[in-house]
Amino acid sequence: QVQLVESGGGLVQAGGSLRLSCAASGRTVSIYIMTWFRQAPGKEREFVSALTWSGTSTYYADSVKGRFTISRDNAKNTVYLQMNSLKSEDTAVYYCAARPVVLSKLASEYQYWGQGTQVTVSS
Secondary structure: OEEEEEEOOEEEEOOOOEEEEEEEEEOHHHOOEEEEEEEOOOOOOEEEEEEEOOOOOEEEOOOOOOOEEEEEEHHHOEEEEEEOOOOHHHOEEEEEEEEOOOOOOOHHHOOEEOOOEEEEEEO
């Protein structure tokens, strides 16, 4: 089993920045990819960004490319999502997820989930 705990959400003005963290514990050797999803009210959970556990590959949704950066601290088993130039449409609950095989942008294909952290961007 893998446990994921997110932190770092909050309220920020448009144009501001936040950094989300996702700390992994348990059987982390089984993780191949770590992914951030988000879900706004009334909408489906959508892919935001992903990072292979080895750190060699990163992926971004077009909507966040150039504004968000995903990274990893090996020593802390933690993945970060640095979010800059935030927009009101970035408001959502952000979740980190993990799976033992290659990237999928479908939330239904992830076995491990964190509890989510709220990000609210005021305009």
